[in-house]
Amino acid sequence: MGKYAQLVIGPAGCGKSTYCNHLYEHCQAIRRSVHVVNLDPAAESFSYPCSLDIRDLVSLEDVMEELSLGPNGGLLYCMEYLEENLHDWLGEELEGYGEEDYLVFDCPGQIELYNHLSVFRSFVDFLKNDGWSVCVVYCLDAHFITDVAKFMAGALQALAAMVKLELPHVNILTKVDLLEDKRHLEDFLFPDPALLLPQLAASTGPRFRQLNGAMAGLLDEFSLVAFLPLDITDEDSIADILGQIDLAIQYGEDAEPRLRDEALGEGADDDDDGGDGGADI
Missing domain, CATH: 3.40.50.300 (P-loop containing nucleotide triphosphate hydrolases)
Structure with missing residues (x-):
């Protein structure tokens, strides 16, 4: 690891x-x-x-x-x-x-x-x-x-x-x-900026409409948050x-299956033969 x-x-x-x-x-x-x-x-x-x-x-x-x-x-x-x-x-x-x-x-x-x-x-x-x-x-x-x-x-x-x-x-x-x-x-x-934009416009007033649209567009363009x-x-x-x-x-992807299970806190059965027992996260 x-x-x-x-x-x-x-x-x-x-x-x-x-x-x-x-x-x-x-x-x-x-x-x-x-x-x-x-x-x-x-x-x-x-x-x-x-x-x-x-x-x-x-x-x-x-x-x-x-x-x-x-x-x-x-x-x-x-x-x-x-x-x-x-x-x-x-x-x-x-x-x-x-x-x-x-x-x-x-x-x-x-x-x-x-x-x-x-x-x-x-x-x-x-x-x-x-x-x-x-x-x-x-x-x-x-x-x-x-x-x-x-x-x-x-x-x-x-x-x-x-x-x-x-x-x-x-x-x-x-x-x-x-x-x-x-x-x-x-x-x-x-x-979803398109859904939040009307709420933002209602709470900030009309003079911020262009700024609000630019901020919403920035979040929508990156689509990361x-x-x-x-x-x-x-x-x-x-x-x-x-x-x-x-x-x-x-985390733990480079470990052996049993070690990966233990690293992820899930443990392994006593009779596990070390096969494909990796955690699915």
């Missing part, structure tokens, strides 16, 4: 750390090894065991104090410092991981890091050059579907990250369990998401 990683990104407060914790607990339950890495220099605490921590290299609190920077400027400095030290710090830290290891990177929530700056493109290029198969997991708060304008903005942010990072990409609507009304959820999992729902009260929800990510990065 190879080396695999998830890069968990998305706006601040969208549930990235909750997803990482739920994924970790699910993998523990199915006896699958996973290591969660904190890449947020402003993080204060974790609900999951943290295998690697960027704060061992640089922390936002120290940067703000020593350089008299605000939170946003300090975070940008921290991430640029990470970019400069990818080989020296991250390279050394990853030397302890090899074949059959699976890393989940819990990233900060400033979207400009993914859409405008070079730091995460340099980061994923470093991982790929080191032999890691990487999937981006973009988290968007399901509350966005209650306002079609916010949802369109979130979908365009996801599209920008897909274009910028050029990696296998899985988009997730988080906090679905907190939605009071799920009747229209399916309309946003596979968004779709979402998977994450309901942390439903174990099948995280299992379905993990299955899609495994498929995107071909």
